[in-house]
Amino acid sequence: MRLDGKIALITGGGTGIGLDIAKRYVEEGAYVYITGRREKKLQEAVDLVGKNIVYIVADVTKKEDNQKVADRIKADKGHLDIAIANAGVGNYIAIEDVTEEEFNRVMYTNVLGTYYLAQACLPIMEEGSTFILNTSVTTSLGLPKFSLYIAAKSAMKSFIHTWTNELRDRKIRVNALAPGIIPTDAAGQELGRDPKEEQNVQQYRSTLIPAGRVGNVKDTSNAAVFLGSDESSYVNGVELLVDGGLAAIYPVKL
Ligand SMILES: NC(=O)c1ccc[n+]([C@@H]2O[C@H](COP(=O)([O-])OP(=O)(O)OC[C@H]3O[C@@H](n4cnc5c(N)ncnc54)[C@H](OP(=O)(O)O)[C@@H]3O)[C@@H](O)[C@H]2O)c1
Incomplete structure (x- = not known):
């Protein structure tokens, strides 16, 4: 298994x-901690996966919550191999x-949350461990009305350069996984589109993407397994686009 024994x-x-x-x-042999604010969703996730997974209710924008998570992992397992923001x-x-409220919500969750995560987890990450930052294909695009989100994801993207260098002597890798269009429940809802409208938007977008389809969560998981495993031990400081070629052709109207 590709992630055997990894935490x-x-x-x-x-x-x-x-x-x-x-x-x-978990299928690839890892032991996984998941976090979030909604306990019900976390419990459902644990029930779905079934084994080698635990949840901790934690808000990434709260420093003390990130510390609580790292403390728990240290107490249970002693160290952490893969931290995925x-x-x-x-x-x-x-x-x-x-x-100001919306600005802070987006910046605090994406940027400050990633920063707090690193501050809490670094003390329990040893040589050979790795960060994976979930950025977005949008860091390569100039989408109207998306400037706040893209600014936040671009700040996260900058960490792959600075952290890769800062953590080089500790042999901790830092990469980003940049999803393209992955229709998840939240993707449409949060952006304020009803299911029918969302379907039409995704249909139109499929025609723009060189791969001929929008992505799915298996596409992003495939990349996350690679970036988390030792197969990518010489891959450091990259943003891996999982976008079906969308950024490469730079569509004018998405
Ligand atoms: N879907 C796409 O097309 C796409 C494309 C590019 C990038 N992405 C990125 O991929 C990531 C996952 O997105 P998704 O599409 O899977 O949407 P999602 O299902 O809404 O996932 C977001 C998760 O973040 C958690 N979260 C939000 N605020 C939090 C906080 N303050 N503390 C802790 N957890 C928090 C949410 O749980 P709670 O609300 O329970 O806390 C939720 O489980 C996001 O970073 C998103 O920007 C998605």
Whole structure:
């Protein structure tokens, strides 16, 4: 198995992309911790995966919650091999409509949450361990009304450069996984589209993507297994696009 014996933490692992990564990681031999704010979702995820997975209710924007998670992993397992900063939020919103509250929600969850995660986890990460930051294909695109989200994901993307260098002597790798369009429950809902509208949008987008389809959570999990495993031991400081070629052709209207 490709992740045999590895200890992994996936923030926001109770739903969507993070949940599927948790499932695949367990299938590949890892022991997985998932976090999130909604205990019901986390419990459902644990029930679904069934074994070698536990949840901890924790909000990534709270420093003490990140510390609580790291303390628990240290007490249970002694160390952490793979930290996945997956928890994220975003919203289509015009520049002039962004409130301070919304600005903070998006920046705190994506950027501060990733930072707190690293601060809490680094003391329990040994040589050979790895960070995977869930960024987004949008860091390569200029999508209207998405500037706040893209700014947040771009800040996360910058960590793959700075952290890779800062952590080089500790032999801790830092990579990003940048999903393209992966229709998860949240993707449409949070962006304010009803299911029918969401379906039409995804159908249209399929025609733009070189792969001829939108992505799915298996696509992102495949990449996450690679980045978390020793197969990628010489892959460091990259943003791995899992987007069916979307960024490569830079569509004008998405
Ligand atoms: N789906 C896509 O097309 C796509 C594309 C590019 C990038 N992404 C990124 O992929 C990641 C997962 O997205 P998804 O599509 O799977 O949506 P999702 O199901 O909504 O996943 C987001 C997860 O983050 C958790 N979360 C949000 N705020 C949190 C906080 N403050 N503390 C802890 N957990 C928090 C949520 O759980 P709680 O609400 O219970 O806390 C949820 O489980 C996100 O970072 C997203 O930006 C998605």
